[in-house]
Amino acid sequence: MINPRTAPYAVLLLRLILGTMFLAHGLTKLLALTPAGTAHIFQMVGFPGFLAYPIIAFEIGAGVMLILGIYVPWVAAIACVQLLIASTVHFGNGWSFSNPKGGWEYPVFLSLSSLALALLGDGIFTLRRSSKL
Template sequence: MIDSRTAPYAAFAMRLALGIMFLAHGLTKLFVFTPAGTAGFFESIGFPGFLAYPVIAFEVVGGLFLVFGVYARWIAAIAVVQLFVASTVHFGNGWSFTNANGGWEYPIFLCVTALVVALLGDGAFAAKSSVKA
């Protein structure tokens, strides 16, 4: 049975964790690897390099939206797709993310986390709800 008193706070915690993760990944691509370096990496794994730019933008802006609770359900739903596509790079590396080139366990976990946020909703402390009450 779902505890309706604490469920909004659980959804908030999940939304916040997912948003911080996206911010960390997006800012790393932006400031450490650089957009050009990220584009080069994308090309090296078979993705078009130009996709690095919208991915970086989504991770930074989407991460902020998740943290602040702005259309979080929609952002999380889009994130499910983005994270699943990112996971495909790791499918051949086995389960554990400690495997060479990272396995698929962590990116699929993030994909499921985004799905949970999309299904649960914005949670407590959302600035702009994705759905009308």
């Protein structure tokens, strides 16, 4: 049975963890890899290079929105799809992310965590509650 007193705080924790992860990944693509470098990496793995730019914007924006609690279920649902698509690059590399070129368990875990957050809802301490999915 879910504890109704603590569940909103668990959602908040999941929201903060995923938001921080998205923010870190987006900022890494923007500042360390650079957008042009990220576009090149996307092309090397079979994605169109131009997708790097909206992905960088989405990851940074989604990170901020999740941390602040803005339309959480909707942002998390989109994040789930984005991460599942990103996971396809790693499917042939095996399970462990420590494998050469990275395995698929980390992006799939993040995708399913985003799905869980989308299903759970906004949680507590939100700036903008969303309508239910």
